[in-house]
Amino acid sequence: MRRRWVGLAAVFAVLTSGLTSGCEFEGAYDLPLPGSPVDEDHSYEVTAEFADILNIVPRSPVMVDDVTVGEVIEVDRVGWHAKVTLRIRDDVVLPDNAIADIRQVSLLGEKYVALEPPSEGASEERLDDGDNLSLEATGRNPEVEEVLGALSFLLSGGGVAQLGTITEELNNVMGGRTERMRHLLGSLESVVGTLDAQKDDIISALESLNSLTATLNRERETIQGALDVAGPAIAVLADQHDELVAMLRSLDRLGVVGTRVITASKDDIIASLRHLQPVVNRLRAAGDKLAPGLNLLVSFPFPQEASEIVLGDYANTSIKADFNFSNFFSAGGGGPLPDLPDLPLPGLPPELLNQVLDCIASGNLGSKKCAKVLANLNLLAKLVEVCERPRYEDRPVCVALALLQAGEIELPDLPGLPLPELELPGLARLGQSLTSTGPSDRPSTAALLGGDG
Known part of the structure; x- marks a missing residue:
């Protein structure tokens, strides 16, 4: 008999050791309860982190729109906050950024976890098995004890105790001033009515002020630079x-x-x-x-x-007087021109003197350059003066001019060159038809005049 009890004790010890070694028993919460709102095979589990879970315990309901859709299956501590594991029916569809709050069924009822989508920006992804709701997405409602405590503080030492003083002071202010207060209220009504009538203008002014503020904000650096420059200017004005x-x-x-x-x-x-x-x-x-x-x-x-x-501070001008005697006397068929007295040789501007020198340099008294000189009385006199100088007397133009002066040849009436008959010192008759007179050894007119140049 004693051996039978020893054998039973050994079997019980083995069973006990097997149970304790295979799983951990945490009390009555591990025992299955009838009437669970969710089937483990048709559900998914998510976790939610709360700063304060009040008295939420395993088996507390989980609701969506006041309908029980799951239960709390585990409560753990993570650091200084709690982590709650929720089991939810798999036919409940929520966004993965859902919000979890701890609420109360009634004033003295049990607590439950309420799940709902966010008011704005709901995610298109679905809340699924293994998801986690962070502390930013969880919260709780105030407790009845907290509300009553705050109310008691307000009634005992808060603003309610001062209402009597405020009422008394208002009575002192308004006592005997009923008509003035009535007039003030009437004026206040008029002011409020005017403001209401001008609300569109006020809104427009505020919008314009907002636009001005935005413009000033964009031009902040420019305004800062202007203020920096204005500092020295103000200092000068102060001085x-x-x-x-x-x-x-x-x-x-x-x-x-x-x-x-x-x-x-x-x-x-x-x-x-x-x-x-x-x-x-x-x-x-x-x-x-x-x-x-x-x-x-x-x-x-x-x-x-x-x-x-x-x-x-200076003047710069030139005056030119051009007198052409051919405009005053007939050059053809009118008879010879009257004898003119000896004319002094006037000083010529550099550009006219250059025309005389260009005529001499051309080597051809019949050239176009000499034609301009022969058509002008002053230039012709200057040509005679220049050719009398030893430096130029051997030039072909000066030789031809000397022969004309000596009467050994006569100047042809060149086309476009009407020359009057003038008698100047040493200058023979001009403007006659082309002829050759004198000794046979005289140079020919063609050799002296050349081509048209």
Whole structure:
């Protein structure tokens, strides 16, 4: 008999050791309870982290829109907050960024975990097995004890105790001033009505102010630079403070004197303006003709181009007088020209003297360059003068001119070159038809005149 009890004890010890070694028993929460709202085979599990879970325990319900859809199966501590494992029916569809709150069924009812989608920005992904709701997505409702404690603080030592003092002071302020308060309230009603009527304008002004503020914000660096530059300018104005004040006082005295002068001469000024009216009317009638006349008035009695003579502190101009005696005397069929007295050789400008030198350098008295010289009395006299110099007397042009002077040859009437018959010192007859006279050893006219050049 004793051996039978020893054997039973050994079997019980083995069974006990097997149970304790295979799983961990945590009490009554591990025992299955009938009537569970969710089947383990048709559900998924998610976790939610709470800063405070109040008295949520395993088997507490999980609700969506006040309908039980699951239960709490485990509560763990992670650091300084709690981590709750929720088992939810697999036919419940929630976004993966759902919100979890701990709420109460009634004033003294049990606590439950409420799941709901966020008010904005719901995710398109579904809350699924293994997902976790962080602390930012969880919360709880205030407890009844907390509400009653805050109410007791308000009633005992809060603002309610001061309502009596406030009421008494209001009575003291309004006592005996009923009519004035009524008038004030009436005025306040008028002001509020005016503000209500102008609300569109006020909104527009606020929007414009908002736009101005945005513009100022964009131009912040420019404004900062302007303020930095304004600093030295303000310092200069501060240094010139006394001078500015003296200037303003002088302007004030000038204004007084000017007012006195204008008042005293008002009638004369009006009379002068009336006398000017006919002049102004005439000027207006002149119209576009007035501006050219004013331009001519500046340089009168000289032409308008005379204004370009004076350039700053000096004058620069040239005057050319070209006298062509062929315009005064007939060159053909009118008989010989009268004898002219000896003419002095005037000084020539450099450009005209260059024409004489170009004629000599051409080597051809019949060239176009010499034609210009022969057509001008002053140039012709200058040519004679230059050819008398030893430096130029052997030049072909000067040799031909000397033969003309000696009467050994006569100048042809070149096309386009009407030359009058002139008698100058040493210059023979000019402008006759081309002939050759004199000894046979005289140089030919063709050799002396050459081609057209």
